[in-house]
Amino acid sequence: MADDDGREQLTDLVEANDLTGMRLWLAEHQPYEIADELARMDSHLAIIPFRLLDRDRELEVFEELDPVHQQEILGGLRDSAFRELLEEMDPDDRARLIGEVPAKIATRALAGLSPAERRMTAALLGYPEDSVGRSMTPETVILHRDLTVGRALEVLRAKGAEAETVYSLPVVDDGRRLAGMVGLGDLVVSDPGTLIKDVVDVLVPRASAVEPAEKAARLMQEANLVALPVVDSEERFVGLLTFDDALELIEEADSEDFARQSGASPVAGHYVAVGVLKLARSRAVWLLLLIVASTLTINVTQGFEGSLEKVTALALFMPMLIGTGGNVGSQSATAIVRALAVGEVRMRDLPGVAWKESRVGFLLGMMLALVAMTIASLLVGVAVAAAVALSVIAICTWAAIIGSTMPLLARKVGVDPAVVSAPMVSTLVDATGLLIYFSIAGVVLGI
Amino acid sequence: MADDDGREQLTDLVEANDLTGMRLWLAEHQPYEIADELARMDSHLAIIPFRLLDRDRELEVFEELDPVHQQEILGGLRDSAFRELLEEMDPDDRARLIGEVPAKIATRALAGLSPAERRMTAALLGYPEDSVGRSMTPETVILHRDLTVGRALEVLRAKGAEAETVYSLPVVDDGRRLAGMVGLGDLVVSDPGTLIKDVVDVLVPRASAVEPAEKAARLMQEANLVALPVVDSEERFVGLLTFDDALELIEEADSEDFARQSGASPVAGHYVAVGVLKLARSRAVWLLLLIVASTLTINVTQGFEGSLEKVTALALFMPMLIGTGGNVGSQSATAIVRALAVGEVRMRDLPGVAWKESRVGFLLGMMLALVAMTIASLLVGVAVAAAVALSVIAICTWAAIIGSTMPLLARKVGVDPAVVSAPMVSTLVDATGLLIYFSIAGVVLGI
Numbered sequence: 001m002a003d004d005d006g007r008e009q010l011t012d013l014v015e016a017n018d019l020t021g022m023r024l025w026l027a028e029h030q031p032y033e034i035a036d037e038l039a040r041m042d043s044h045l046a047i048i049p050f051r052l053l054d055r056d057r058e059l060e061v062f063e064e065l066d067p068v069h070q071q072e073i074l075g076g077l078r079d080s081a082f083r084e085l086l087e088e089m090d091p092d093d094r095a096r097l098i099g100e101v102p103a104k105i106a107t108r109a110l111a112g113l114s115p116a117e118r119r120m121t122a123a124l125l126g127y128p129e130d131s132v133g134r135s136m137t138p139e140t141v142i143l144h145r146d147l148t149v150g151r152a153l154e155v156l157r158a159k160g161a162e163a164e165t166v167y168s169l170p171v172v173d174d175g176r177r178l179a180g181m182v183g184l185g186d187l188v189v190s191d192p193g194t195l196i197k198d199v200v201d202v203l204v205p206r207a208s209a210v211e212p213a214e215k216a217a218r219l220m221q222e223a224n225l226v227a228l229p230v231v232d233s234e235e236r237f238v239g240l241l242t243f244d245d246a247l248e249l250i251e252e253a254d255s256e257d258f259a260r261q262s263g264a265s266p267v268a269g270h271y272v273a274v275g276v277l278k279l280a281r282s283r284a285v286w287l288l289l290l291i292v293a294s295t296l297t298i299n300v301t302q303g304f305e306g307s308l309e310k311v312t313a314l315a316l317f318m319p320m321l322i323g324t325g326g327n328v329g330s331q332s333a334t335a336i337v338r339a340l341a342v343g344e345v346r347m348r349d350l351p352g353v354a355w356k357e358s359r360v361g362f363l364l365g366m367m368l369a370l371v372a373m374t375i376a377s378l379l380v381g382v383a384v385a386a387a388v389a390l391s392v393i394a395i396c397t398w399a400a401i402i403g404s405t406m407p408l409l410a411r412k413v414g415v416d417p418a419v420v421s422a423p424m425v426s427t428l429v430d431a432t433g434l435l436i437y438f439s440i441a442g443v444v445l446g447i
Numbered sequence: 448m449a450d451d452d453g454r455e456q457l458t459d460l461v462e463a464n465d466l467t468g469m470r471l472w473l474a475e476h477q478p479y480e481i482a483d484e485l486a487r488m489d490s491h492l493a494i495i496p497f498r499l500l501d502r503d504r505e506l507e508v509f510e511e512l513d514p515v516h517q518q519e520i521l522g523g524l525r526d527s528a529f530r531e532l533l534e535e536m537d538p539d540d541r542a543r544l545i546g547e548v549p550a551k552i553a554t555r556a557l558a559g560l561s562p563a564e565r566r567m568t569a570a571l572l573g574y575p576e577d578s579v580g581r582s583m584t585p586e587t588v589i590l591h592r593d594l595t596v597g598r599a600l601e602v603l604r605a606k607g608a609e610a611e612t613v614y615s616l617p618v619v620d621d622g623r624r625l626a627g628m629v630g631l632g633d634l635v636v637s638d639p640g641t642l643i644k645d646v647v648d649v650l651v652p653r654a655s656a657v658e659p660a661e662k663a664a665r666l667m668q669e670a671n672l673v674a675l676p677v678v679d680s681e682e683r684f685v686g687l688l689t690f691d692d693a694l695e696l697i698e699e700a701d702s703e704d705f706a707r708q709s710g711a712s713p714v715a716g717h718y719v720a721v722g723v724l725k726l727a728r729s730r731a732v733w734l735l736l737l738i739v740a741s742t743l744t745i746n747v748t749q750g751f752e753g754s755l756e757k758v759t760a761l762a763l764f765m766p767m768l769i770g771t772g773g774n775v776g777s778q779s780a781t782a783i784v785r786a787l788a789v790g791e792v793r794m795r796d797l798p799g800v801a802w803k804e805s806r807v808g809f810l811l812g813m814m815l816a817l818v819a820m821t822i823a824s825l826l827v828g829v830a831v832a833a834a835v836a837l838s839v840i841a842i843c844t845w846a847a848i849i850g851s852t853m854p855l856l857a858r859k860v861g862v863d864p865a866v867v868s869a870p871m872v873s874t875l876v877d878a879t880g881l882l883i884y885f886s887i888a889g890v891v892l893g894i
Contacts, residue, residue, distance in 0.1 A: 157636045166632040167614045167673060184631050185613040189604045221698060224691035226614060226673060243690040244671035250694065251668060254701040255785055261708065262781030262869060263774055271786035272796065276803055280810040283778045290774055291815050295822050297766035302826075308762065315755065315762050319744035319769055319877050326773070327710055327737055327870035331730045334709030338702055339718035349719065356723055363727040368738050375742050379749075422709060422869040423774035430766050 010037040014045050022049045031057060035064035038073070047076030059102040074108055078121045103176055103236035106209075107138035110239070132216045133209035135249060136230045136239030140165040142172055143196050145179045150192030152182075164242040168227040171200040178229050178237045180204055206231050209238050214253040217246035218343060257341055260418035261334060263290065290423055296431035297322075304438035307447050313380040314441055317388050318434065320372065325395040325433040326426030328364055332357045332403030333425045340407060340417045350408045354401055361400025365393035387441040394440065395433045402428060457484040461492050469496045478504060482511035485520070494523030506549040521555055524572060550623055550683035553656075554585035557686070579663045580656035582696060583677045583686030587612040589619055590643050592626045597639030599629075611689040615674040618647040625676050625684045627651055653678050656685050661700040664693035665790060704788055707865035708781060710737065737870055743878035744769075751885035754894050760827040761888055764835050765881065767819070772842040772880040773873030775811055779804045779850030780872045787854060787864045797855045801848055808847025812840035834891040838884040845883065846876045 013021040026034060026049060034053070038046040038061070050073055053061060062070060106125050127133025141159050143152050156166065169187075171179045180202035190199050206229045207216040220228050220243065228241040256266035263286040267274050301308070301318075308314055336353060339345040345353060369389040376385035403425045407417035441447070460468040473481060473496060481500070485493040485508070497520055500508060509517060553572050574580025588606050590599050603613065616634075618626045627649035637646050653676045654663040667675050667690065675688040703713035710733040714721050748755070748765075755761055783800060786792040792800060816836040823832035850872045854864035888894070 153635060156632075164671065164673070166635075184635065185603075188600060188613075188631065188635065218698075221691070221694040224611065226611070226690060243673060243694070244668070247668040247690070247694060247697065250697060250701075251665075251789060254697075255789065258705070258708070258781055258785045261705070262778045264778045264782065271782065271791040272799070276806045276810065279782070279803070279807045280814075283775075283807070284811060284814060287771065287774055287778075287811055287815060288818065291767065291771050291818050294767040294770050297770070298763045298822070298826065301763050301766070305759070309759070312752070312756070315765075316745045316748050318762075318765060319748070319881065320738065320741040322766055323741045323744070323769075323773075323874055323877055324734065324738050326770075326873065327734055328730075330870055331709045331711045331734075334705055335711065335718065335726070338705045342698060342702065344718040352719070356726070359723045360726045360730070363723065364731060364734055367727075367731060368734060371735065371738050375745070379745065423770075423777055426773065426873065427770055430770050434766065 010034075010049055011041055011045075014041065014048055017048075019052065022052055025049075026053060026057075031060040032064050034061045035069075039065060039069045043072035043076040046073060050076070055102050059104060062102075062105055070108075074105070077105075077125060103232045103234075103238045106232070106238050110138040127209055130213055131210050132207045132213045132230050132241055133238070135213045135245050136209065136241050137165055137245070138239040140170065140240050142170050142176075142237060143182065145171050145173055145195075145197040145200060147196045148192060149187050149190045149194045149196065149199065152196055153187055153192070156184075156187075164244055165227065165240055167243075168225070168240075170229050170237050170240065171196055172237050176236045178206060178231050178235055181227070181229055183226075204229070206235075207241060208233070213241070213249050216241055217249035217253070220246045221250065222343075253341070257337065257418040260416060261337060261421050263287070263421040263423035286421065286423065290427045293427050294430060297434055300431055300434045300438070304434075304442075307438055307442060307445075310447050311384065311441070311445060313384050314387075314438070316379070317372075317376065317384075318437070321388065321391055321395060321437050322426075322430045322433045324368060324372075324392060325399040325429040326422075328361055328396045329399035329403035329425035329429045330422035332361065332400045333407055333420050333422060336404045336407045337417050337420065340411060345408070347408060347412060350405065353408065354405050357400040357404035358397055361397040362393065364400070365396030368396060369393050383445055384441070387437075387444040390444065391433075391437040391440045394436050395429070398432065398436065399425070399429045402432075457481075457496060458488055458492075461488065461495055464495075466499065469499055472496075473500060473504075478507040479511045481508045482516075486512060486516045490519035490523040493520060497523070502549050506551060509549075509552055517555075521552070524552075524568065550679045550681075550685045553679075553685050557585040574656055577660055578657050579654045579660045579677050579688055580685070582660045582692050583656065583688050584612055584692070585686040587617065587687050589617050589623075589684060590629065592618050592620055592642075592644040592647060594643045595639060596634050596637045596641045596643065596646065599634055599643055600639070603631075603634075611691055612674065612687055614690075615672070615687075617676050617684050617687065618643055619684050623683045625653060625678050625682055628674070628676055630673075651676070653682075654688060655680070660688070660696050663688055664696040664700070667693045668697065669790075700788070704784065704865040707863060708784060708868050710734070710868040710870035733868065733870065737874045740874050741877060744881055747878055747881040747885070751881075751889075754885055754889060754892075757894050758831065758888070758892060760831050761834075761885070763826070764819075764823060764831075765884070768835065768838055768842060768884050769873075769877045769880045771815055771819075771839060772846040772876040773869075775808055775843045776846035776850035776872035776876045777869035779808065779847045780854055780867050780869065783851045783854045784864050784867065787858060792855075794855060794859060797852065800855065801852050804847040804851035805844055808844040809840065811847070812843030815843060816840050830892055831888070834884075834888040837891065838880075838887045841883050841887065842876070842880045845879065846872070849875060849879075 010022065010025050013025055038050060050058065050061065062073065065073065110121055125133070141156055143155070166184055168181050168183050171182055173179050179197070180200040181204040182196060182200050186199050205219055205223055205225070207219070209230050209232055216228055220241065226243045229237060230239045230241055232238050259266040265282040265285065267278060267282045336345060369392040372392045373385050373389035376388045406425065407420040410417045410420050457469065457472050460472055485497060497505065497508065509520065512520065557568055572580070588603055590602070613631055615628050615630050618629055620626050626644070627647040628651040629643060629647050633646050652666055652670055652672070654666070656677050656679055663675055667688065673690045676684060677686045677688055679685050706713040710730070712729040712732065714725060714729045783792060816839040819839045820832050820836035823835045853872065854867040857864045857867050
């Protein structure tokens with residue numbers, strides 16, 4: 001179909017879901033023409049060509065729209081129909097359609113929503129899961145650096161924003177680029193004639209909307225910030241991460257790490273409200289993997305069945321040895337996972353960490369070997385006791401190395417280090433520990 | 448020795464460390480007389496009779512002192528000599544001497560100190576370890592409820608307190624009793640002639656200085672508070688717990704729980720800076736206890752040596768069974784420890800929690816039994832495989848019950864639930880799991 005001047009209409013291309021055709025059409029038209037066409041369409045259709053525009057033109061077109069149609073476009077960005085449409089698309093097109101939205105449109109799309117609606121909309125705006133963009137508050141008073149303090153306080157009185165967002169206020173320049181932050185306390189104590197640019201703190205940290213929210217929350221804790229400004233890739237202000245959200249993010253992240261450390265998936269929601277099936281599901285996957293992995297212990301034991309038949313006393317110490325190895329490995333893994341989470345250890349520390357933990361494991365092994373030696377020599381012969389004691393030292397050292405390096409290697413390949421759980425380390429140490437034990441026993445007892 | 452009018456002098460009683468004599472002397476003298484005597488003494492001596500006064504007289508005497516001697520008394524409260532002296536005393540006298548200090552004196556004693564000095568001084572003032580009193584900030588602008596908003600802002604401008612303490616300000620009545628809190632934002636948007644008592648939020652939560660700091664920090668997270676007012680036992684304002692301290696308290700508490708969950712004592716300080724010996728020491732105690740506890744597995748195995756000799760294949764599945772039991776138990780324990788820490792589960796939930804976890808354990812056991820049955824019937828006979836499968840179900844259910852109830856029982860007897868660590872649960876399940884396994888195998892195989 002063609003319009004009066006013989007060209008295809010945008011509506012038809014959209015209805016045919018012809019992305020290439022839409023791109024061509026958009027390239028051939030002026031912002032006011034595009035705005036005019038968009039205004040004729042249903043918002044859930046108009047949003048497609050709108051998101052296909054590059055960022056500068058997107059803002060131009062948006063500003064050509066009258067307020068009613070701007071609202072419709074913003075509504076389209078929040079619409080579940082848009083989300084369903086995205087899910088059916090090729091990954092490339094999808095990435096394009098949910099790419100970064102201009103800061104001004106993003107904050108307007110997110111304004112006036114409940115926290116739950118805001119998170120959902122932030123997803124449609126292209127902020128990745130668990131990113132700062134999903135947790136930030138876009139509704140806040142923004143001060144221009146050329147305002148006076150007196151005028152800024154008037155603006156504040158007129159707007160009356162949410163309490164959490166007024167303690168520390170973003171200061172921007174002409175291009176909405178973040179200049180810094182100014183504390184409400186500083187405004188109160190400054191002379192009303194002072195310019196904002198003379199009291200703004202330009203050295204305050206900032207976060208990108210796409211970076212992990214947990215990292216930003218821990219930065220706030222380190223730097224004692226009541227609010228952290230969030231910017232887009234062009235340093236334009238898009239929102240504030242406030243202290244209350246930071247507190248919640250840290251508590252949630254720690255809860256997730258606790259769950260992962262025990263070999264379970266994090267379960268959203270209050271413990272008492274979560275059903276039995278959901279709890280079981282959150283724990284089943286790792287247990288299945290681990291029970292399959294633990295068949296290795298059967299193979300190892302079968303491989304040494306000859307030794308076991310000759311010296312049946314060896315079987316007595318199997319649970320104690322692999323239990324102790326698992327404990328030492330879990331301790332190391334947990335220490336490193338936590339140190340990684342709070343930023344005390346980084347990838348480049350890997351050799352130092354492994355060396356430190358191997359010494360810790362060796363020391364602990366020496367101490368535990370004395371206990372094991374005493375117990376074993378009372379129950380069985382000195383020869384078996386010696387084999388057990390030597391195995392304790394070797395297994396503890398090995399467990400500490402495994403437990404400390406695996407979380408760092410997980411981080412290296414982009415996996416949450418917390419999945420290196422106590423059960424996972426224990427299971428790995430079970431099989432390798434038995435191998436160490438039977439090998440040492442073979443040499444010591446000459447079997 | 449006696450003074451001019453024939454009575455003993457306070458100095459002599461103090462030097463003789465005669466607490467009974469001091470109490471008598473203090474009871475017989477007026478505040479101004481006591482102040483006069485105190486002013487003559489070294490501050491580290493004067494602090495003893497001063498702290499023996501009851502709270503009301505303590506404040507009266509304090510106010511009789513001139514500023515120089517007030518400073519000396521405050522210095523005495525911070526003095527390490529005072530702490531050493533306390534350590535040598537009988538528990539009763541010590542409790543009296545470090546009992547609650549009047550709010551006014553407490554805040555003055557804590558003012559102007561670094562966070563480290565403040566924590567030490569708070570200890571001398573009688574606030575228990577890990578209490579809110581040790582983490583609060585006493586230096587803050589306090590507003591009287593009869594002030595006007597305009598006057599309050601003037602006070603703020605004149606005093607210029609630390610940024611973290613001005614976002615939300617305490618409002619008190621004549622007796623320094625906390626009336627509520629007022630947000631700086633509310634002051635800014637209110638008419639200058641408004642009275643503070645008309646804008647104060649009287650429903651804001653408050654914490655007692657002696658309650659656990661972690662509990663107060665989690666309350667701030669729940670209630671989205673930028674600052675929590677702290678009061679003494681008579682509801683007098685003594686300080687603010689600010690959001691930055693709350694963030695740090697939660698991160699520290701979670702780090703401690705992580706360490707305890709892995710069977711280690713919490714280690715203060717940055718991981719990279721902590722030495723090998725200190726790390727080993729933090730983990731040694733639990734490992735020693737657990738290796739001793741794990742000798743139970745030896746006893747159990749010995750008790751069933753007859754069965755093992757008849758069906759040696761039974762030994763093959765020991766590591767897999769106790770490993771799986773340990774994993775299920777660790778998952779339950781970690782879930783409950785975390786739910787307790789963030790306040791989702793309380794003591795009265797014990798029966799419900801045990802019932803829920805036993806069903807989760809049973810479900811997981813059913814699933815894992817299928818896997819174990821398959822593996823075992825491929826390797827050994829169907830009879831042994833059936834015994835293994837039944838044992839998996841029983842052990843998983845049992846492990847989930849143990850793992851979920853033990854943290855709650857720990858809390859009941861006043862122990863941090865986080866000490867019920869994954870290694871502890873695993874070790875307990877090791878011995879009991881073997882007992883279950885050999886018993887079931889005995890019945891199924893008729894041995």
